[in-house]
Amino acid sequence: MPALSQRHLLGIEPLLPGDIRTIVETAKSMKSISKRAIKKVPALRGKTIVNLFLEPSTRTRSSFEIAAKRLSADTLTLSGTGTSLSKGETLMDTARNLEAMAPDAIVIRHSASGAPHMLARILEPPVINAGDGSHEHPTQALLDLMTVEERKGPVKGFKVAIVGDIAHSRVARSNIFTLTKMGALVWLCGPATMIPREVEQLGARVTNSMDEALEGADVVMMLRIQLERGSGSLFPSVPEYAATYGLNRARLKRAKRDVVVLHPGPINRGIEIASDVADGEFSVILDQVENGVAVRMALLYLLITRPEGRGGTA
Amino acid sequence: MSTETANPTLLIDGCRLVDPETRYDGPAGLWIERGELKKIARTETERQALRARVAATAPEALRLEADGLLVFPGLVDLHVHLREPGFEYKETIRTGCEAAARGGFTAICCMANTNPVNDCRAVTEFICARAAEVSGVAVHPIGAISKGLEGKELAEIAEMKKGGIVAVSDDGRPVADSALMRRALEYARTFDLRVVSHAEDKALAGSGCMHEGAVSTRLGLEGIPAEAEEIMVARDIHLAALTGARLHIAHVSTAGSVELVRRAKEKGLDVTAEAAPHHLLLTDEVLGGSGAYDTRYKMNPPLRASRDMDALRRGLQDGTIDCIATDHAPHSEDDKNVEFHRAPFGVVGLETALAAGLSLVRSGTLSLAQLAERMSLGPARLFGLPHGRIAEGRPISLAVIDPNHKWTVDARRFRSKSRNSAFEGWTFEGDVAYTLAQRRLSYAAEWARPLTAISEPAGAPTQRRIAGV
Numbered sequence A: 001m002p003a004l005s006q007r008h009l010l011g012i013e014p015l016l017p018g019d020i021r022t023i024v025e026t027a028k029s030m031k032s033i034s035k036r037a038i039k040k041v042p043a044l045r046g047k048t049i050v051n052l053f054l055e056p057s058t059r060t061r062s063s064f065e066i067a068a069k070r071l072s073a074d075t076l077t078l079s080g081t082g083t084s085l086s087k088g089e090t091l092m093d094t095a096r097n098l099e100a101m102a103p104d105a106i107v108i109r110h111s112a113s114g115a116p117h118m119l120a121r122i123l124e125p126p127v128i129n130a131g132d133g134s135h136e137h138p139t140q141a142l143l144d145l146m147t148v149e150e151r152k153g154p155v156k157g158f159k160v161a162i163v164g165d166i167a168h169s170r171v172a173r174s175n176i177f178t179l180t181k182m183g184a185l186v187w188l189c190g191p192a193t194m195i196p197r198e199v200e201q202l203g204a205r206v207t208n209s210m211d212e213a214l215e216g217a218d219v220v221m222m223l224r225i226q227l228e229r230g231s232g233s234l235f236p237s238v239p240e241y242a243a244t245y246g247l248n249r250a251r252l253k254r255a256k257r258d259v260v261v262l263h264p265g266p267i268n269r270g271i272e273i274a275s276d277v278a279d280g281e282f283s284v285i286l287d288q289v290e291n292g293v294a295v296r297m298a299l300l301y302l303l304i305t306r307p308e309g310r311g312g313t314a
Numbered sequence B: 001m002s003t004e005t006a007n008p009t010l011l012i013d014g015c016r017l018v019d020p021e022t023r024y025d026g027p028a029g030l031w032i033e034r035g036e037l038k039k040i041a042r043t044e045t046e047r048q049a050l051r052a053r054v055a056a057t058a059p060e061a062l063r064l065e066a067d068g069l070l071v072f073p074g075l076v077d078l079h080v081h082l083r084e085p086g087f088e089y090k091e092t093i094r095t096g097c098e099a100a101a102r103g104g105f106t107a108i109c110c111m112a113n114t115n116p117v118n119d120c121r122a123v124t125e126f127i128c129a130r131a132a133e134v135s136g137v138a139v140h141p142i143g144a145i146s147k148g149l150e151g152k153e154l155a156e157i158a159e160m161k162k163g164g165i166v167a168v169s170d171d172g173r174p175v176a177d178s179a180l181m182r183r184a185l186e187y188a189r190t191f192d193l194r195v196v197s198h199a200e201d202k203a204l205a206g207s208g209c210m211h212e213g214a215v216s217t218r219l220g221l222e223g224i225p226a227e228a229e230e231i232m233v234a235r236d237i238h239l240a241a242l243t244g245a246r247l248h249i250a251h252v253s254t255a256g257s258v259e260l261v262r263r264a265k266e267k268g269l270d271v272t273a274e275a276a277p278h279h280l281l282l283t284d285e286v287l288g289g290s291g292a293y294d295t296r297y298k299m300n301p302p303l304r305a306s307r308d309m310d311a312l313r314r315g316l317q318d319g320t321i322d323c324i325a326t327d328h329a330p331h332s333e334d335d336k337n338v339e340f341h342r343a344p345f346g347v348v349g350l351e352t353a354l355a356a357g358l359s360l361v362r363s364g365t366l367s368l369a370q371l372a373e374r375m376s377l378g379p380a381r382l383f384g385l386p387h388g389r390i391a392e393g394r395p396i397s398l399a400v401i402d403p404n405h406k407w408t409v410d411a412r413r414f415r416s417k418s419r420n421s422a423f424e425g426w427t428f429e430g431d432v433a434y435t436l437a438q439r440r441l442s443y444a445a446e447w448a449r450p451l452t453a454i455s456e457p458a459g460a461p462t463q464r465r466i467a468g469v
Helices: A017-033 A059-070 A093-099 A117-122 A138-152 A172-181 A212-215 A239-247 A285-304 B044-057 B093-102 B121-132 B158-165 B178-190 B214-219 B226-243 B255-266 B277-280 B306-318 B355-364 B368-375 B377-382
Strands: A047-053 A074-079 A105-110 A127-132 A157-165 A185-189 A205-207 A219-220 A261-262 B010-020 B022-033 B036-043 B060-063 B070-073 B075-080 B105-110 B138-141 B166-171 B194-199 B247-249 B273-277 B397-408 B427-437 B442-443
Touching: A017 A138, A017 A172, A017 A285, A047 A093, A059 A074, A059 A105, A059 A127, A059 A138, A059 A285, A093 A105, A093 A117, A093 A138, A105 A117, A105 A285, A117 A127, A117 A212, A127 A285, A138 A172, A138 A219, A138 A261, A138 A285, A138 B138, A157 A172, A157 A212, A172 A219, A185 A212, A239 B442, A261 A285, A261 B226, B010 B044, B010 B397, B022 B044, B036 B044, B044 B427, B070 B368, B075 B093, B075 B355, B093 B105, B093 B121, B093 B427, B105 B397, B105 B427, B121 B138, B121 B158, B178 B194, B178 B226, B194 B226, B226 B247, B226 B255, B255 B273, B255 B306, B273 B306, B277 B306, B277 B355, B355 B368, B355 B397, B355 B427, B368 B377, B377 B442
Parallel strands: A047 A074, A047 A105, A105 A127, A157 A185, A157 A219, A185 A205, A219 A261, B010 B060, B010 B070, B075 B105, B105 B138, B166 B194, B194 B247, B247 B273
Antiparallel strands: B010 B022, B022 B036, B070 B397, B397 B427, B427 B442
């Protein structure tokens, strides 16, 4: 398997299609480890991974922790409260202090777009973006790709509809980059208040019509409506949003018969996705969670064991 | 500064003089006696006569062999944040003036967003008194429009004028209340002061931290649409028409704003405008590449799209944009070295403005004469300042420029206290060699051709350098 072209994983955008292939293929072999009786290999024994989660996260944080443990790495997880950051220490100071502990990789989740880039500029070990603001969530997009490929094979030529608040979604951005690099046709759908300016320049098509987005779709990705953001600015009310852009069985009939439905979780049942779709035969939501561990194992392994001096930097 | 730099007696021989007031652009010899410009010799005969007379009567004078060098009037910057009082860790009046002199400026106007705000005569007088302790650069304060920059009540504009303000502005914040802006324009007109508008619709700009467009979409950063500026430029132009007042639009950054100012001028309104070097040379694309999330590229208004930059250049060329102003906004490294959306807006600009301007000459946007006008006499006239002129019998105020000096911007070498330059790492061709103002040599570049004694033969300069600058 060729080594990655990047030293860090700051986003999908700088990756080559070959990098994405390498990560997914490695993840497939990692997945088999999780199915063994003893779910642990010594691949990263003696390595230390710092998980810096400065924004609430359950799913991604636990996924990274399990991934590291299955590779026998030691982990240190710091969350937003209880760190010196809540005492006014700056992100840069926290990062420098962590580096003094000589970790082999730093995983960061942060509410600021670009926070991983700041760390990568000053830190030696690889920095893995576990979601930064509205920018990217690269491991989510990689596990989404793996999940779709498992069910349906290569995504080249697929119509993929991504529905929801594209403007504020790091999942959407990472998926747009991943899917377009792999040759899929990406359709973005939502009210105009949720579509960011000039997003077509990323290689996606835009529609405000849910029916048009779903028509003949091979894959549908529903984004979580951030209720904590509060309605009133991007849409008038939750019921109105659910009625206009919520996914239900009737609507899904427009898509291909073998459509798969993804959601990065946690889901708002009955708002962006009806329960009978989330729990139905087209849903691969739980596969996503399982593959998340495999993709993160693959990335930790590939970045920590990456030979020095190869290719470009990030 | 050493006394040697005060009241110099100096022959600047063989320069190219670019004087916007007389529209002279040609060879010249300048004879300066004890800090006052005594003679401008333009023709070859005049220059030979001057050389002979100086050699005979003032052998102790200094000489600058200025072959290939340019002389502009001392540069004038209408938009500087000196940070004193209140934010001395970012800049002081002294360090700001030193940065100005290094950039060829001999007069600067400082904005009111200090702490306390310059919204009363006592603060105005404090600034003027501090500035008087620093020689070599004239500092002209701009008073606040509203008390505390709060946009609620007018500040004591007439009193501040007695203290020395030359314009009023709430720069850093827009005046959101249209009724207050109307009163400000009317009231300032009463006292012959121009109102400087920081044009921004705050609600529309929201929590934006860069230009809204393809790059902000890619980076997942909140954008500031061009319309946030244009809506307020349009409003203020309408209010200028209503009141007949003098309006100056600060840091114009969008194509739409340029068009609005152009139309206002066509209608005969007294509307003027400035553009900053960073908006004339950079676009939001720098944030899309290796400069992703680099807070050195964060300022307000933000770096815009290339069509905006092109429109600004055309506006500067045809006079819609009256002048270049730096919006020099120093911030400490600690302030800037944080997450992009949390970092303060602003970049320093005094020490790179002239070099940036020369690059606009090289790219064919401006002639040298236009550049000199847009950076000296042009801005001076807008606020009625006695600068930007080169005339016999006046104290010297000159920038001597080497247009061929290649240099790379290294902010660690700045005179300014702050390092937040959007041009860090740029290689420029052309820079200020000497600045002369207020009867003294206020700046001499380390690399500049040395001053020699008149008695020494030309072309064999000694190592005698002017010390202490």
